[in-house]
Amino acid sequence: xxxxxxxLSVEQLALSRLLLENCLVFSAFAHLGTPFIADKFFGLFRxxxxxxxxxxxxxxxxxxxxxxLFTVIYLIFTPEIKSYFLGESPMIVKYHFLVxxxxxxxxxxxxxxxxxxxxxxxxxxxxxxxxYLKLANVxxxxxxxxxxxxxxxxxxxxxxxxxxxxxFLIIYIKKLGKLYxxxxxxxxxxxxxxxxxxxxxxxxxxGGIGVNLMMFIDRSMIAGEKGLISTGIFIIAANIANIIEIxxxxxxxxSIPLLSTALLNNDHKxxxxxxxxxxxxxxxxxxxxxLLIWASIDDIxxxxxxxxxxxxxxxxxxFLALVKVFDIATGLNSEIILYSRYFRWATxxxxxTAVISFSLNLWLIPIYGFIGAAVATALTTLIYSVxxxxxxxxxxxxxxxxxxxxxxxxxxxxxxxxxxxxxxYTRTIFTAMGMMVLRSFLILVLFSTAIVGFNVSEEIxxxxxxxxxxxxx
Numbered sequence: 146x147x148x149x150x151x152x153l154s155v156e157q158l159a160l161s162r163l164l165l166e167n168c169l170v171f172s173a174f175a176h177l178g179t180p181f182i183a184d185k186f187f188g189l190f191r192x193x194x195x196x197x198x199x200x201x202x203x204x205x206x207x208x209x210x211x212x213x214l215f216t217v218i219y220l221i222f223t224p225e226i227k228s229y230f231l232g233e234s235p236m237i238v239k240y241h242f243l244v245x246x247x248x249x250x251x252x253x254x255x256x257x258x259x260x261x262x263x264x265x266x267x268x269x270x271x272x273x274x275x276x277y278l279k280l281a282n283v284x285x286x287x288x289x290x291x292x293x294x295x296x297x298x299x300x301x302x303x304x305x306x307x308x309x310x311x312x313f314l315i316i317y318i319k320k321l322g323k324l325y326x327x328x329x330x331x332x333x334x335x336x337x338x339x340x341x342x343x344x345x346x347x348x349x350x351x352g353g354i355g356v357n358l359m360m361f362i363d364r365s366m367i368a369g370e371k372g373l374i375s376t377g378i379f380i381i382a383a384n385i386a387n388i389i390e391i392x393x394x395x396x397x398x399x400s401i402p403l404l405s406t407a408l409l410n411n412d413h414k415x416x417x418x419x420x421x422x423x424x425x426x427x428x429x430x431x432x433x434x435x436l437l438i439w440a441s442i443d444d445i446x447x448x449x450x451x452x453x454x455x456x457x458x459x460x461x462x463x464f465l466a467l468v469k470v471f472d473i474a475t476g477l478n479s480e481i482i483l484y485s486r487y488f489r490w491a492t493x494x495x496x497x498t499a500v501i502s503f504s505l506n507l508w509l510i511p512i513y514g515f516i517g518a519a520v521a522t523a524l525t526t527l528i529y530s531v532x533x534x535x536x537x538x539x540x541x542x543x544x545x546x547x548x549x550x551x552x553x554x555x556x557x558x559x560x561x562x563x564x565x566x567x568x569x570y571t572r573t574i575f576t577a578m579g580m581m582v583l584r585s586f587l588i589l590v591l592f593s594t595a596i597v598g599f600n601v602s603e604e605i606x607x608x609x610x611x612x613x614x615x616x617x618x
């Protein structure tokens with residue numbers, strides 16, 4: 146939020162993010178559904194004494210085939226890609242080829258993460274993704290800003306940092322003693338199971354494409370229709386709103402193996418419990434992050450470099466943040482559908498929603514620019530969330546909301562209303578930072594007191610009581 150906006154022009158920032166986000170879209174089909182196959186079928190191979198029956202080489206081979214296929218398709222359509230961006234965003238044309246290695250690196254990061262996840266190890270892969278990659282990005286931008294790197298070299302090194310992440314993951318798996326290279330056990334990986342895995346992977350592949358199109362198609366369309374400056378404004382605003390999703394990612398990573406077992410055993414009671422508890426705690430975490438962001442949004446844009454330009458995306462933050470709070474508050478609906486026998490419906494919903502997203506963006510971006518993209522993304526996410534929640538309710542008799550959810554909504558509403566009491570003040574660097582700290586401290590104290598005082602979440606209350614007992618000893 147500071148280093149990137151300080152040292153990169155709006156166009157350079159938009160370009161670097163757009164290349165990454167395009168690789169996320171392409172990797173969604175290039176990995177051929179391998180991470181989902183691992184999550185779904187790993188239990189059939191799990192056997193440390195027999196080196197997990199050779200599933201690791203199989204998981205590495207599938208995306209190799211997908212990566213080759215993607216590279217060929219991308220090169221074939223290169224003239225069309227150049228033609229689309231040449232008018233409004235010609236800067237992309239020079240660097241678009243970086244999408245190929247970046248996509249291939251990202252494929253193997255996600256596959257190796259899924260292997261670690263199914264070996265009950267998520268902390269180090271999470272650190273590599275959420276800390277190392279972001280820190281490497283920041284350091285390389287800082288080196289560019291200090292004049293030590295050219296912009297071209299900075300981009301090449303950012304891409305290379307993703308390749309290095311693969312090396313780190315392989316070293317970590319070897320340290321765990323899980324780097325098994327034996328040939329797949331044909332007594333488990335039969336022709337029938339292989340076809341079943343590919344069938345499942347193909348459906349989830351379509352779903353992955355749909356999800357990434359929903360998340361990132363708006364950026365590419367803004368770049369093609371309105372140029373890189375509008376794209377940069379939208380990306381910074383979206384990044385601020387995306388902070389709200391961080392708790393969901395962590396809870397989903399932990400929940401997937403347990404949820405998959407409950408679905409396998411048709412344990413609706415356990416599914417309901419997991420969904421409602423995850424939904425409640427995600428709503429609490431997302432709600433307080435939303436309060437912290439929106440209560441200080443003017444100060445945030447005042448403090449970041451080029452804030453006058455990026456501040457035009459203020460209401461992009463609002464639209465996206467509100468719908469993200471609602472989305473994470475609906476719990477594990479995506480995971481429930483994806484890892485159940487209804488997984489084909491997940492793909493249907495995602496593809497249909499991706500079509501809606503593309504259509505809304507195609508309609509609204511030429512008229513309203515990045516605000517139109519925000520409205521299109523918010524509407525698409527809302528539709529997708531409601532459809533998933535309704536489907537899980539009908540098929541599993543599971544709803545994410547409880548009476549405690551209503552209490553969280555009321556607490557958020559009351560605290561948000563309280564932010565209007567703060568008087569106007571002249572912004573300087575010191576007053577903006579001081580008011581952010583004071584406002585955030587008050588929100589955190591009042592929010593935490595209300596959540597614990599009303600015993601909204603058993604898990605949070607238990608954590609609070611445990612910490613209190615420890616410190617009072």
